[in-house]
Amino acid sequence: EVQLVESGGGLVQPGRSLKLSCVASGFTFNNYWMTWIRQAPGKGLEWVASITNTGGSTYYPDSVKGRFTISRDNAKSTLYLQMNSLRSEDTATYYCTRVAGGYWGQGVMVTVSS
């Protein structure tokens, strides 16, 4: 059974940093691209970042480019999202996803507020 379990969320002040983790199990992690998607409270979904299976290439929308960094440790079957210079508009539930196969984690909440 494919499982994606996120952690690392919480309350953080504007301008500070936070790092999310996602531990994957039930599949060969290094065979798949991975993606972070977020959802602001009461709002729709927004793609945040994707990374190739080897970690050699990464992709971001303009809204987070230069502030967020997606990475992975294939030996640990773990996906990361380093979030710097956080803004109030980054407040959201962040989902770890494996797009191929349509798998989503349960999500982790990040609140950016002073």
Added chain:
Amino acid sequence: DVVMTQTPVSLSLAIGQPASISCKSSQSLLGTSGKTFLNWILQRPGQSPKRLIYQVSKLYSEVPDRFSGSGSETEFTLKISRVEAEDLGVYYCWQGTHFPHTFGAGTKLELK
């Protein structure tokens, strides 16, 4: 960026009625691979999104066959032949052909 336009915004239907949701993209979602990466997902209240359909019309294994997807290029449709209570929630279409990947605003299905 590709804009995904979903209609209607909401649907109120009785159990057993059919449902239809439209999703239109601002440019063709046919990729250079010859595949069209148009997906549908359902988010039930208080839950994370769940997979329904990928590549326009392919149902995931656990999805009931009362769901179907169709379309091409820029116009796509999700249909439910007979709505059941477990189908309530917000349906989203989203495209994975072009970066940035983009989502429709969602269609809320409520039971009458």
